Amino acid sequence: xAKGNAKPGEQKPARERALPAAKDxxxxxxxPGAIHYGKEEEEAALxxxxxxxxxxxYGPRCGFEVKQFEAEFARFIASDPGKPWPEDSEHLVxxxxxxxxxxxxxxxxxxxxxxxxxxxQGFMWVSTISAIVRNRAVPVLVDSDGTMNMDPESLKDKMSxxxxxxxxxxxxxxxxxxxxxxxxxxxxxxxxxxxxxxxxRVLEDNAQSLGAHATGCRGSVTAGKEGTYRIxxxxxxxxxxxxxxxxxxxGEGGVIVTRDRExxxxxxxxxxxxxxxxxxxxxxxxxxxxxxxxxxxRRMTEMQAAIARVQLRKLDTIIxxxxxxHDRLEARxxxxxxxxxxxxxxxxxxxxxxYCIFHLPWHDLSDDDKIRRGREIAAExxxxxxxxxxxxxxxxxxxxxxxxxxxxxxxxxxxxxxxxKNAFHALHKYSRGTLPRLDEMLLTSVGVNVPSQLTxxxxxRIAAVLEAVHARHVKLA
Numbered sequence: 001x002a003k004g005n006a007k008p009g010e011q012k013p014a015r016e017r018a019l020p021a022a023k024d025x026x027x028x029x030x031x032p033g034a035i036h037y038g039k040e041e042e043e044a045a046l047x048x049x050x051x052x053x054x055x056x057x058y059g060p061r062c063g064f065e066v067k068q069f070e071a072e073f074a075r076f077i078a079s080d081p082g083k084p085w086p087e088d089s090e091h092l093v094x095x096x097x098x099x100x101x102x103x104x105x106x107x108x109x110x111x112x113x114x115x116x117x118x119x120x121q122g123f124m125w126v127s128t129i130s131a132i133v134r135n136r137a138v139p140v141l142v143d144s145d146g147t148m149n150m151d152p153e154s155l156k157d158k159m160s161x162x163x164x165x166x167x168x169x170x171x172x173x174x175x176x177x178x179x180x181x182x183x184x185x186x187x188x189x190x191x192x193x194x195x196x197x198x199x200x201r202v203l204e205d206n207a208q209s210l211g212a213h214a215t216g217c218r219g220s221v222t223a224g225k226e227g228t229y230r231i232x233x234x235x236x237x238x239x240x241x242x243x244x245x246x247x248x249x250x251g252e253g254g255v256i257v258t259r260d261r262e263x264x265x266x267x268x269x270x271x272x273x274x275x276x277x278x279x280x281x282x283x284x285x286x287x288x289x290x291x292x293x294x295x296x297x298r299r300m301t302e303m304q305a306a307i308a309r310v311q312l313r314k315l316d317t318i319i320x321x322x323x324x325x326h327d328r329l330e331a332r333x334x335x336x337x338x339x340x341x342x343x344x345x346x347x348x349x350x351x352x353x354x355y356c357i358f359h360l361p362w363h364d365l366s367d368d369d370k371i372r373r374g375r376e377i378a379a380e381x382x383x384x385x386x387x388x389x390x391x392x393x394x395x396x397x398x399x400x401x402x403x404x405x406x407x408x409x410x411x412x413x414x415x416x417x418x419x420x421k422n423a424f425h426a427l428h429k430y431s432r433g434t435l436p437r438l439d440e441m442l443l444t445s446v447g448v449n450v451p452s453q454l455t456x457x458x459x460x461r462i463a464a465v466l467e468a469v470h471a472r473h474v475k476l477a
Contacts, residue, residue: 025461030387030449032318032354033248033311044306054302056095057286065305066095069312076312077230077257081213081349091233092264094256095300095308096271099207099241102254103131105298106237107165109266110201112137115421116164120205121150122399122435123442124169128205129405136415137164138425141399144438146342148357148391148445149176151437152184159188162424165201170209170231171397172447173247173322173354175344178204178234179216182223189221202235207254210240210247211319213349228349232257237267242304247318247352248311250304271298318452319352325454326353332463333358336470341445357391357447360474363440370443377446377473384465391445398442400432 029035044065053059056066070093078089096102112118116137120128121144132139142158145151150168166185168176182202189199202220206212209231217223218234232238237260240246242253256271258264268288269276274295275288287295330340333356341357343350360377362370374390381388396402403409408417408425416422432439448462 025385025458025465027385027458027462028451028453030451031244031249032322032452033242033246033314034244035451035453036311036314036318040310041307044310045303048302048306051302056299056302056305059302063302063306065302065309066300069300069305069309070095072309072312073255073257076315077232079230081228090259091257092259092261094264094267094271095305096254096256096298097300097304098252098298099239099243099246099254100127100131101271101296101298102239102241102256103127103203103205104134105267105271105296106203106239106256107131107135107137108270108293108296109263110165110203110237112164114416114419115162117160117162117424118165118167119155119158119163120167121169122438123148123171123397124205124399125207126396126402126405127207128167128169129399129402132167133404133416134411136411136419136422138162138416138422138428139405139430140428141430141435143435144441145177146441147174147176147344148341148438148441149174149344150181152177152180155181155184156188159200161197163200165203167203167205168235169205169207170212170351172357173209173212173352174341174357175209175212175214175231175351177216177344178214178231179226182216182218182220182234185220186223193221201237204232204235204238206232206238207241207243207246208354209352211315212352213345215345228345233259236260237263242308242311247322247354248308248315250308250311253300253304253308254298266292269293270295273297321454322353322450322452323349323351324353325452325459326351326356326450328456328459329356329448329450329462329466332466336467336474337361338470338474341447353450355447356450357445359441360444360446362444367443373473374443374446377469380469380473381446381448381465386448386462386465388446388448391442391447394442399430399435400439402430405430 051061053062074089074091074093075085077091079085112135114136117140118132118137119140122141143151143154170176212231214231215228217226237258240255242250265276269292273287276290276292277288338358378388378390
């Protein structure tokens with residue numbers, strides 16, 4: 001790109017063009033579900049208030065909003081791409097108070113405890129790790145592939161006879177290669193069956209990717225029919241979050257999904273008071289009759305469910321808008337010669353489009369220089385209200401940025417690290433350098449949110465900012 005001032009009639013270089021100030025970009029906020037709130041959500045909330053019944057099981061005029069949301073979510077998760085929800089669903093759904101609560105209940109229901117290893121990835125949200133630790137198990141980290149999610153080809157090497165559960169985490173709307181992950185798990189479980197070991201279970205942590213699709217065969221022991229399915233239907237169980245950053249939101253809230261009736265029975269009991277209800281005959285008590293374990297009191301409120309029901313109907317429209325904007329921005333990123341994060345399934349439906357991550361061509365620089373330049377680019381993009389992140393600095397989404405994990409902080413009784421059944425934890429470390437492929441991607445990647453209400457004019461303004469910043473910091477580097 002030529003230096004100096006452009007001659008009359010010539011276009012100025014990108015680094016010299018006048019860019020709109022942040023206030024002139026007028027970008028919508030990046031909260032996908034929340035910015036779609038309207039009269040429908042207002043009426044749903046008022047419906048609960050008028051009923052004077054915010055508790056899910058009873059009240060003066062309980063509307064059983066949570067029960068209806070669970071039934072509707074089961075139909076939604078069973079739906080095919082672009083088609084109406086089916087009337088029936090094989091999926092069993094329990095709504096809880098948060099995504100974190102969903103993780104803790106699901107791991108509890110799967111029997112995770114002292115002496116167990118739970119495998120997950122290093123790019124996640126801290127709750128994925130904290131749920132493992134709070135269930136008194138030892139987290140084991142596996143490296144990432146180009147999706148920045150769990151690498152299926154590295155998974156088998158991390159397995160041991162202590163492995164109880166594997167937690168893939170499709171981050172920031174980008175799916176993992178879940179079909180291949182399930183194939184690897186089935187291979188492992190075939191070997192374990194020959195040695196009379198219990199199968200490894202798969203818990204999908206889909207908190208950041210509700211509504212996405214992936215391709216492959218479902219099932220951790222027996223392969224189902226190959227096809228394209230909603231994520232959350234591949235493993236033994238899955239969780240979702242309704243926190244405000246998510247594709248739909250009730251402020252907080254979580255969902256646990258499974259096709260296993262016995263597992264569902266345990267989830268239902270443990271999310272409540274620890275007693276299960278008969279799935280056929282109504283229980284005598286609202287909390288159930290048969291003792292299962294120690295309940296966690298993770299119930300969703302009627303207010304959360306009423307709002308979530310409205311939002312769920314809007315979800316595919318929200319995702320369609322994010323996907324379209326993401327595709328156009330990703331195309332512009334490619335035109336600049338940058339490489340976007342790899343997609344597990346290159347065509348839609350697939351990822352939700354929530355976040356656009358691109359890799360910077362700085363593999364020959366020192367780590368210090370990569371960090372310096374990544375922060376410079378993120379800071380400049382931030383001046384234009386693009387809400388960017390330099391992935392290395394992406395707070396407690398990155399394993400080595402979690403002090404409690406790196407330092408193996410215990411809970412009050414010393415678990416899980418002080419437990420004699422967990423002495424093997426010494427085999428595992430969590431400091432930077434543990435996952436070399438992920439570490440390199442984090443040092444050379446920047447991402448920006450893709451709001452769900454972008455106009456094409458706003459997309460062009462974002463693209464102009466990316467082009468100018470690229471010219472100043474990448475092309476001339």
